[in-house]
Amino acid sequence: MFQLQWQQLSHPVLSSLATDVWLASVPSMIPRLTGNKCLKLKYHIQHIAQTQAVGIVSFGGAFSNHLAALAAAGAHFGFATVGLVRSHSPLPSNPTLDFCRAHGMNLVALSRRDYQRRHDADFIEWLKLQYPEFHLVPEGGSDLLGIAGAASIDVSKTPAGPATHLVLATGSGGTLAGMARTFQGQVTGIDVVGDERVKTRLGEWLIGHDHWQLRASVDSSGYGRFSTETLQACLQMLEQGVIFEPIYTGKAWLSLLRLLQTGQLPAGERYVVFHSGGLQGLQGLAARGLITPAQWYAFEQALIKQQLLD
């Protein structure tokens, strides 16, 4: 079982609004298998251990946190992994894909057009024929097994008492769908992807639950991009020893502050922010020049201090 780690967050906005915010993290022995990844992959890994499957095949972008986590899990637990990567062929070299390769993942490029078919029944059937001995996991690990994994921890009990609100970064929706099953208060997913189908899927996964909402990120740069404000918010948190990256957790954090400031989320309550991981992506931002060498150095020092670089 995973041991939750708690840290109370401070920020002038929170003190001025008398609002208590706790960061919940899931530390892991396996550096890249952190945050929502160890939760969403938990039952998929168990599934292959219980069946004849030789490994897992799954999807992701060229900087995918999910594929990096899967490669790390495969290398650690000893199962084969195949990553179907949304990219041109031949696949490029970058810190995420290099990590996947070094951890034994077989990477296969999928054209943008094929990648768009990743949820289509006929495409999935075709993939199953290509990889008959593998267990197929959808993008982000978000399906009923992934949701069950995310529902297997209860982040509502902070060291200061029960929380009334949970805020988390949302992409494919599996983490929100799982956590909303155990969290009693209001759950707010900060949508960092902007795919209309996610809300529909969440509605289907959470039939009978009305204590959740999906809010657009206040940073409207689009998926994989970020504003200077988001990056600054992440860098500022390093002073408290909190490492957020600007694609997922940084956007959730900044959005929480702005939603509180504008009264769209109530002040004076106790919030939990779930740290969904994604820190491996920072290296890729540095490699693409999306953060400066000095900014990467600041993140890197924090990652080294917390033993999160392997």
Ligand SMILES: Cc1ncc(COP(=O)(O)O)c(C=O)c1O
């Ligand atoms: C770091 C990080 N945070 C949040 C998410 C979003 O989680 P979900 O796809 O379950 O909504 C992802 C994607 O899995 C992620 O990599």
